[in-house]
Structures are given as C-alpha cells and as structure tokens.
Amino acid sequence: MLTYHSVARDEAHQVFDALEDLYAIVYAEPPYSEGPEQVARFREGLPEETTRPGFRLVTATDGTLLLGAAYGWTMATGTWWSRATEDPPPEIRDADKFAVMEWMVHPSHRRQGIGAELMRRLLAGRSEQYATLASNPVSAARRMYKRTGWQQVGTSALSWGPTMDLLVLPLQLRPTA
Incomplete structure (x- = not known):
C-alpha cells in the first residue's frame, strides 16, 4: 500500500x-547517466541538506520500498542559485524561495501520480512566494x-554536468495539505 510520509x-x-x-x-537513466561518483557526491551532501533553513522531505513508500522522494529548503531573500548565469527578475530574487533540490520517482512507478502528490505535499503550506528548481533541459x-506551470528564468552552468534550466513556480495561491 502506497504511503506518503513527511520526514x-x-x-x-x-x-x-x-x-x-x-x-x-533514477539518475543512471539518460540523459543523466550518472555513476558511482555522482551517487557518492549526492550521499555526502545529504547531512548538510537537512540543516538548511526550512528543510522538508516527503517520501512515498510501499511497505519498506522507497518509490519516490522530494526535498528542499528555503532560499532566502536576495539569494539565487550560486552558478546561475544571470540574475532572476527582482521580484523573485527579492523574495524567499523554496529550493526543490530533488524530486525522484522510481522508474517502475512513474505516471501513477506519485510525483505530483510528492510535490503537492512538499509545497503545501509553504510561506515562500516561489518554488525554484534546476532541471536538465533535455530530460522528460x-x-x-x-x-505544470514552472517557468524558466535563467540557466546554471555546472562544472560537473550540463547547463541546467532554472525554473520558478509562484506559491502564494497554492492549496495547503
């Protein structure tokens, strides 16, 4: 039975x-094609991610099997993605934002609404004006x-991967959980 948890x-x-x-x-699949080095970098960063202001993690499980997860934290007023190639519009830069760092669903369980429900729960009741995330431009x-309404406001140049699209979604009118 599918269960969602706020961790x-x-x-x-x-x-x-x-x-x-x-x-x-998830990230072994194209276009990501990540291997052990990238997985290790992800794992090493997890403890610090949980210390960020506004951290929230939502999971979807079937028994003990993790089928999906989404997490992020508050990106404070005046801040933006560190590797952005340009600043966002002032109304975005000058607002608190919820940075979605990961949003993953197991490939065998996609197209079942799990990802949408994870994101709904992750963003529900947030006080920030916007959500933001970085996305590979050639990914599904x-x-x-x-x-689903995310709008591109810039790009980010990563030394270890492709240029990413920086997206935002207004949150002020989003329903709560």
Missing part, C-alpha cells in the same frame, strides 16, 4: 540509504515542469 529533519538520516539507492536508479522531467 522530520532529525529523522531524515534514517532514509539516507534508501534515498541513495533511489537516486542511483523538464517537459513535465513546463506542462
């Missing part, structure tokens, strides 16, 4: 192994973001 910051470490496994499966996820 408390101080309990997030309990799902790190499952998050690492899911990440390895990028096309889904466009269909």
Whole structure:
C-alpha cells in the first residue's frame, strides 16, 4: 500500500540509504547517466541538506520500498542559485524561495501520480512566494515542469554536468495539505 510520509529533519538520516539507492536508479537513466561518483557526491551532501533553513522531505513508500522522494529548503531573500548565469527578475530574487533540490520517482512507478502528490505535499503550506528548481533541459522531467506551470528564468552552468534550466513556480495561491 502506497504511503506518503513527511520526514522530520532529525529523522531524515534514517532514509539516507534508501534515498541513495533511489537516486542511483533514477539518475543512471539518460540523459543523466550518472555513476558511482555522482551517487557518492549526492550521499555526502545529504547531512548538510537537512540543516538548511526550512528543510522538508516527503517520501512515498510501499511497505519498506522507497518509490519516490522530494526535498528542499528555503532560499532566502536576495539569494539565487550560486552558478546561475544571470540574475532572476527582482521580484523573485527579492523574495524567499523554496529550493526543490530533488524530486525522484522510481522508474517502475512513474505516471501513477506519485510525483505530483510528492510535490503537492512538499509545497503545501509553504510561506515562500516561489518554488525554484534546476532541471536538465533535455530530460522528460523538464517537459513535465513546463506542462505544470514552472517557468524558466535563467540557466546554471555546472562544472560537473550540463547547463541546467532554472525554473520558478509562484506559491502564494497554492492549496495547503
């Protein structure tokens, strides 16, 4: 039975192994084609991610199997993605934003609404004016973001990967969970 969980910051470490496994499966697929080095970098960063202001993690499980996860944290007023090639419009830069760092669904469970429900729960009740995320421009996820209202406001140049599209979604009118 599919169950969604909001994982408390101080309990997030309990799902790190499952998050690492899911990440390895999701990002092994094209266009990402990530391997052990990228998976290790993801895992190493998890403890710091949980210390960020406004951190929230939502998971979808079937028994003990992690089928999906989404997490992020607050990007404060006046800040933007560190590797952005341009600044966003002032109304975005000068507002608190919720930075979605990961949004993953196991390939065998896609197109069942799990990802949409994860994002709905992740963003529900947020006080920030916008959500923001970085997306590979040639990924299937990028096309889904466009269909669901995310708008591109810039790009980010990564030294270890492709140039990413920086997207935003207004939150002030979003329903709560």
